[in-house]
Amino acid sequence: MPEIRVTEVSHAFGDGPARRLVLRDVDVTLTEHRVGIVGANGSGKSTFVRLLNGLVHPDSGTVTIDGRDTVRDGREVRRRVGFCFTDPDAQIVMPTVAEDIAFGLRRRGLSKDEVRARTAAALTAYGLDGHADHPAHLLSGGQKQLLALASVLVTEPDLLVLDEPTTLLDLRNAEMVRRLVDGLAQQVVLVTHHLDLLDGFDRVLVFDEGRIVHDGSPAHAVAAYRTLVAR
Numbered sequence: 001m002p003e004i005r006v007t008e009v010s011h012a013f014g015d016g017p018a019r020r021l022v023l024r025d026v027d028v029t030l031t032e033h034r035v036g037i038v039g040a041n042g043s044g045k046s047t048f049v050r051l052l053n054g055l056v057h058p059d060s061g062t063v064t065i066d067g068r069d070t071v072r073d074g075r076e077v078r079r080r081v082g083f084c085f086t087d088p089d090a091q092i093v094m095p096t097v098a099e100d101i102a103f104g105l106r107r108r109g110l111s112k113d114e115v116r117a118r119t120a121a122a123l124t125a126y127g128l129d130g131h132a133d134h135p136a137h138l139l140s141g142g143q144k145q146l147l148a149l150a151s152v153l154v155t156e157p158d159l160l161v162l163d164e165p166t167t168l169l170d171l172r173n174a175e176m177v178r179r180l181v182d183g184l185a186q187q188v189v190l191v192t193h194h195l196d197l198l199d200g201f202d203r204v205l206v207f208d209e210g211r212i213v214h215d216g217s218p219a220h221a222v223a224a225y226r227t228l229v230a231r
């Protein structure tokens, strides 16, 4: 698995009196297959995972993926780190389902034939076969989430970062995404409020006010999170 190394990272948003420190001296190395992240609203989870593909640059400290710095080597990092937002509308960029899947592949300079073949395979793999030429914005929420995942995974990232991928989904589609994540060979970092999604994960971090306050097995982390909430 890739090595994610976050070294003494602090990050703030805003200036002057509006300045808000959202990550405080976060220091962690992640090499496990499946890493979960939980914590209260506003505790810094999304900001933390956005560091991993350079969407957020740390104010201080460094973030590297297999030794590549997310600021200095941003392009290379983004090639290797796929990112899925909570809201799939934020990342569906093309008019039709097939075009959206093909978009990321074309950007990677693959031949037309290769793009066509990989797009067809992805449509089948993600249950979107009958929807190739449908307007992407008319898909259901769950189908959009699957499309967003398909469009990222088709580019074969080494690390997949998922920020609350099941928040908008009904139970059936949430299960579909869970099965998909369970079946992935590559490293996954997943932020969620759905704690049962983390069953079987290798490591779970609990965030509180910009710090990692617990780091361990899913059962221990969830217990620590519950204790935190009950305080």
Ligand SMILES: Nc1ncnc2c1ncn2[C@@H]1O[C@H](COP(=O)(O)OP(=O)(O)OP(=O)(O)O)[C@@H](O)[C@H]1O
Residues within 6 Å of the ligand: 013, 014, 020, 022, 039, 040, 041, 042, 043, 044, 045, 046, 047, 048
């Ligand atoms: N682009 C931004 N500009 C200003 N403030 C921001 C920005 N992004 C996040 N913040 C602030 O940083 C803090 C941490 O936000 P973040 O999204 O990392 O939390 P989170 O733990 O993912 O929360 P949630 O569970 O609600 O998604 C919040 O107070 C938020 O308002």
